[in-house]
Amino acid sequence: MGALRFILRRLAFSVALILGVSFILFALINAIGNPIQILLAETPGVSEDMIAALSKFYGVDGNFIDRYLSWLWAVVRFDFGTSIVYNQPVGDLLWVYGLETFKIQLPAILLSTLVATAAGVIAAMRQHGWADFSIVSSAMLGHSLPGFLVGILLILIFSYWLGILPSYGAYSTRNLLMGSVVVDGLWHMVLPVAMLTVFNTATLTLLMRSSLVDVLRQDYITAAWASGLPARRVVLHHALRNAFIPQLTYLGTLFGLMLGTAPVTETVFTWPGLGALYIAAIQQLDYPVIMGETMIITVMLVLATLLTDIAYVAIDPRIRLA
Amino acid sequence: MAGQLAPLLAVEGLKVHFHTRDGVVRAVDGVDFQVAPGQTLGIVGESGSGKTVSSLALLRLAPPPARIVAGRVLFEGEDLLRQSDKRLAQIRGRRMAMIFQNPATSLNPILSIGQQLTEILRWHTGVSRQAALDRAAELLALVGISDPAARLRQYPHELSGGMKQRVGIARALLCEPALLLADEPTTALDVTIQAQILDLLAELRQRLAMSMVLVTHDMGVVARMADRITVMYAGRVCETADAATIFNAPQHPYTRALLQSMPRIDHSYSGARRVLPSIAGRPPDLLHAPPGCRFHDRCPEAAPECRRVMPREHLLAPGHSVSCLRRGSPGEDAP
Amino acid sequence: MDADLVPAASAETTPPRRPPSGAWRQSWHRFRRNRAGMIGLFLVVLVVLTAIIGPFAAPYDPNDNSAMLRGAANAAPSARNWLGTDRNGYDVLSRAIYGAPTALAVGLGAMLIASLIGVLVGGVAGYIGGFTDEALMRGAEFFMIVPVFVVILAVVRLFGIIVVGTALERIPNLNLMTIILLLGLFSWPQIARMTRAEFLRLRHAEFVEAARCIGTTRREILFRHILPNALPPLIVLVALGIGGAILAEAMVSFLGFGDPKSISWGQMLFFNYQALKVAPWACLVPGAAIFITVLGFNLLADGLTDAFNPRLRA
Numbered sequence: 001m002g003a004l005r006f007i008l009r010r011l012a013f014s015v016a017l018i019l020g021v022s023f024i025l026f027a028l029i030n031a032i033g034n035p036i037q038i039l040l041a042e043t044p045g046v047s048e049d050m051i052a053a054l055s056k057f058y059g060v061d062g063n064f065i066d067r068y069l070s071w072l073w074a075v076v077r078f079d080f081g082t083s084i085v086y087n088q089p090v091g092d093l094l095w096v097y098g099l100e101t102f103k104i105q106l107p108a109i110l111l112s113t114l115v116a117t118a119a120g121v122i123a124a125m126r127q128h129g130w131a132d133f134s135i136v137s138s139a140m141l142g143h144s145l146p147g148f149l150v151g152i153l154l155i156l157i158f159s160y161w162l163g164i165l166p167s168y169g170a171y172s173t174r175n176l177l178m179g180s181v182v183v184d185g186l187w188h189m190v191l192p193v194a195m196l197t198v199f200n201t202a203t204l205t206l207l208m209r210s211s212l213v214d215v216l217r218q219d220y221i222t223a224a225w226a227s228g229l230p231a232r233r234v235v236l237h238h239a240l241r242n243a244f245i246p247q248l249t250y251l252g253t254l255f256g257l258m259l260g261t262a263p264v265t266e267t268v269f270t271w272p273g274l275g276a277l278y279i280a281a282i283q284q285l286d287y288p289v290i291m292g293e294t295m296i297i298t299v300m301l302v303l304a305t306l307l308t309d310i311a312y313v314a315i316d317p318r319i320r321l322a
Numbered sequence: 323m324a325g326q327l328a329p330l331l332a333v334e335g336l337k338v339h340f341h342t343r344d345g346v347v348r349a350v351d352g353v354d355f356q357v358a359p360g361q362t363l364g365i366v367g368e369s370g371s372g373k374t375v376s377s378l379a380l381l382r383l384a385p386p387p388a389r390i391v392a393g394r395v396l397f398e399g400e401d402l403l404r405q406s407d408k409r410l411a412q413i414r415g416r417r418m419a420m421i422f423q424n425p426a427t428s429l430n431p432i433l434s435i436g437q438q439l440t441e442i443l444r445w446h447t448g449v450s451r452q453a454a455l456d457r458a459a460e461l462l463a464l465v466g467i468s469d470p471a472a473r474l475r476q477y478p479h480e481l482s483g484g485m486k487q488r489v490g491i492a493r494a495l496l497c498e499p500a501l502l503l504a505d506e507p508t509t510a511l512d513v514t515i516q517a518q519i520l521d522l523l524a525e526l527r528q529r530l531a532m533s534m535v536l537v538t539h540d541m542g543v544v545a546r547m548a549d550r551i552t553v554m555y556a557g558r559v560c561e562t563a564d565a566a567t568i569f570n571a572p573q574h575p576y577t578r579a580l581l582q583s584m585p586r587i588d589h590s591y592s593g594a595r596r597v598l599p600s601i602a603g604r605p606p607d608l609l610h611a612p613p614g615c616r617f618h619d620r621c622p623e624a625a626p627e628c629r630r631v632m633p634r635e636h637l638l639a640p641g642h643s644v645s646c647l648r649r650g651s652p653g654e655d656a657p
Numbered sequence: 658m659d660a661d662l663v664p665a666a667s668a669e670t671t672p673p674r675r676p677p678s679g680a681w682r683q684s685w686h687r688f689r690r691n692r693a694g695m696i697g698l699f700l701v702v703l704v705v706l707t708a709i710i711g712p713f714a715a716p717y718d719p720n721d722n723s724a725m726l727r728g729a730a731n732a733a734p735s736a737r738n739w740l741g742t743d744r745n746g747y748d749v750l751s752r753a754i755y756g757a758p759t760a761l762a763v764g765l766g767a768m769l770i771a772s773l774i775g776v777l778v779g780g781v782a783g784y785i786g787g788f789t790d791e792a793l794m795r796g797a798e799f800f801m802i803v804p805v806f807v808v809i810l811a812v813v814r815l816f817g818i819i820v821v822g823t824a825l826e827r828i829p830n831l832n833l834m835t836i837i838l839l840l841g842l843f844s845w846p847q848i849a850r851m852t853r854a855e856f857l858r859l860r861h862a863e864f865v866e867a868a869r870c871i872g873t874t875r876r877e878i879l880f881r882h883i884l885p886n887a888l889p890p891l892i893v894l895v896a897l898g899i900g901g902a903i904l905a906e907a908m909v910s911f912l913g914f915g916d917p918k919s920i921s922w923g924q925m926l927f928f929n930y931q932a933l934k935v936a937p938w939a940c941l942v943p944g945a946a947i948f949i950t951v952l953g954f955n956l957l958a959d960g961l962t963d964a965f966n967p968r969l970r971a
Contacts, residue, residue: 017799025808028815127386140693140959144952146904148911148926149944152933156941160934219427222383227442227493228415231407237441238430245432260806264908278807279912282814290811297804305802317432317477343690 080292101273112200120208142202151268168270252308336393364548419494425486436474556616694960700953711754764899770841775848783856832916855887900954
């Protein structure tokens with residue numbers, strides 16, 4: 001029961017947070033003034049009436065509170081308005097670009113978690129040995145390498161020097177690889193996913209190893225050894241389960257970090273995802289897109305945090321039964 | 323030496339050293355003791371005497387940077403220090419089991435009691451899950467836990483300290499081991515619970531004809547539970563004898579000082595004897611262990627040679643051995 | 658010790674004991690033995706020296722694009738330009754050197770702001786507790802969950818537009834300062850949380866109670882007992898934060914939202930990314946500079962963590 005209340009409180013807080021972000025952003029954008037006005041102010045042949053009509057169409061006229069509330073009302077019904085630049089429903093844009101972003105981010109997180117867990121276990125079990133030292137050193141380096149540098153290096157090596165992997169776009173503009181959209185798409189995914197995986201794996205490995213080292217020191221692990229259980233069982237069933245709990249929060253943070261730095265990732269590889277959309281929208285003051293996308297990203301982050309909180313409750317009986 | 327029966331457990335020349343960044347700490351430096359079948363051996367010493375490390379070393383559980391550098395641990399005909407990991411895993415929990423000092427941390431917090439107990443049973447004996455649950459419930463009842471079936475579904479944090487320790491004992495007894503290692507089993511418990519747990523242990527060893535090694539710093543505990551007592555100091559054994567002899571006629575200066583420093587309810591500490599006797603000084607720094615007897619700088623009877631020569635254990639009387647130059651022990655290098 | 662027992666023995670067998678040094682000196686000794694930490698310190702000192710001395714020693718003026726007039730833009734590293742030239746004919750080495758002070762200004766500036774806000778908020782929350790505590794911590798959480806980077810981009814751009822035509826526009830490096838301010842504003846929550854945790858922990862610590870018993874005033878307790886203990890984790894967070902801020906500014910600039918008039922590593926990447934195939938050094942050098950700096954601070958933070966908390970490294 002305490003757990004349920006905890007989750008409900010988190011939910012309420014999350015909603016308040018989303019509303020807060022939307023309000024602040026709306027206010028900021030409002031401070032610039034009418035974007036239509038700004039965009040078309042110097043254009044010859046554009047009359048005040050046209051600006052007024054366009055403003056009304058795009059919902060940028062009227063007073064602040066009215067606009068905010070009508071925008072909010074629309075959003076709740078999943079209507080994010082129309083993009084000023086692309087002249088398409090923002091929702092459609094978010095969906096299409098969003099898919100591309102997740103195409104590279106989800107595999108990156110899955111891959112990183114797997115590799116990091118394995119590396120962390122090896123390093124923790126062979127503490128102070130050669131394997132531990134090399135894993136920790138590589139992880140420290142990978143953790144400090146800026147993402148874009150990794151991307152640049154990957155492009156230099158695999159695209160320019162070796163010429164075996166593409167360096168931009170999600171698909172080839174002509175001649176799909178092996179004539180298949182799927183294969184061509186996967187081929188293009190390799191480098192961006194690799195770039196994302198490096199940092200994630202490095203950071204997760206360091207955390208996993210340190211968490212595991214702490215857990216392995218505990219009395220209940222010694223007790224498990226003393227009961228004659230095999231190494232596989234002690235490490236995987238007893239130690240890893242306990243060590244993984246603190247990783248859960250970090251996975252949520254990591255997801256947020258990846259999504260938040262999508263603009264960088266997608267600029268390096270000219271990948272048509274949410275990040276690229278966002279940059280274009282900011283530069284061209286496509287304010288429905290800016291609002292819509294910021295909201296969606298915030299909502300996703302909030303959801304990720306909420307999910308990790310729920311996972312915590314599910315896994316740790318101490319919290320569940322408190 | 324311990325009697326007519328061949329010992330169940332015979333530890334010879336055990337040395338456990340910690341290789342730290344600052345040097346080698348010789349925590350256990352040549353320790354011998356035996357346990358006969360059905361007997362309880364109490365190992366006493368202050369913190370830092372190496373008693374816990376010794377008991378962990380028996381099952382090769384001492385964590386790195388500890389390393390067992392010498393010795394033999396003969397148990398049921400095998401030297402445990404020379405067995406493969408696989409063989410050791412078969413002995414642990416099945417022939418020799420351990421209970422730990424801190425009940426709060428010796429149970430896995432995210433698994434239920436039932437899961438933790440049945441897992442061990444199923445690993446060692448391969449029985450079905452239901453059979454394992456039944457046996458676990460049986461053992462919980464044996465250690466005095468009420469409503470065992472309900473307890474099996476509970477998690478460690480839902481139990482009291484005393485109950486957790488009982489669970490720990492039940493866990494150790496699952497496969498009816500021949501030898502139980504108890505490392506300060508009552509130190510972390512309330513005094514009233516301590517008495518209950520000790521009673522339980524006494525009853526169990528009787529019922530199951532089990533041998534026990536009881537590691538503790540509490541003389542009261544060994545007085546009650548131990549048949550024989552080994553006194554350790556700074557990684558070495560000072561004296562070994564049966565309990566009555568240790569308490570009534572101790573020979574080693576450390577043992578004597580230890581007993582003298584115990585507050586006694588039948589002594590008066592007012593008037594002339596106002597001060598509680600204690601042993602002056604501090605235990606030696608095991609990083610830079612002195613070459614001679616470890617106790618020499620605090621020993622009221624120390625002679626100049628005690629500083630240079632490490633005494634070797636020798637038999638003073640049947641079943642009573644002492645390691646002290648002043649009691650006639652030869653030096654370590656002597657033939 | 659036991660002078661009456663065996664005096665000669667003690668003198669020979671026990672090594673002479675120095676008086677125990679203070680907590681800071683001890684931490685420094687532990688730190689010195691941590692190889693990773695020392696490497697980190699070395700790298701950080703290297704960057705700091707480059708920032709201070711570099712501009713006097715740089716071979717070229719960073720805005721000297723005479724190479725372009727010679728047709729030597731995008732030139733590979735040579736005896737003339739040790740690290741080559743970039744798209745505009747600038748000497749890559751010189752620009753990289755001039756990027757160091759910018760980076761440090763960003764890192765230190767952002768963390769200064771973050772520390773001031775964070776320690777204040779965290780301290781108040783931890784010391785006063787109650788509703789204030791709850792409210793402040795919710796505020797901190799807000800700043801932590803919000804997609805920081807994305808919001809910074811939006812705010813920088815929008816702020817840039819708002820400022821056009823106003824008096825603010827004439828402030829030099831306004832864009833850079835905005836970025837520093839924003840980075841600081843988004844970095845305070847972690848520091849606040851840590852400060853609050855330390856205050857809570859120490860408030861109830863026994864030695865604080867003891868101090869109170871002998872009549873130490875609240876202010877004395879705060880400054881002499883609680884703050885010095887809360888300092889080590891703060892230092893670690895600041896070290897990590899500096900690296901993070903430098904990286905964040907580099908990313909913001911790389912996307913084109915940085916200050917075009919400032920010389921920063923991120924700006925170099927932004928200018929030269931299009932010419933990656935032709936002049937990779939123009940991107941690799943600033944990238945490597947960022948890497949070394951961030952690595953240095955991360956290793957330093959790691960070493961400091963170990964030095965301040967001597968857990969038995971079993």
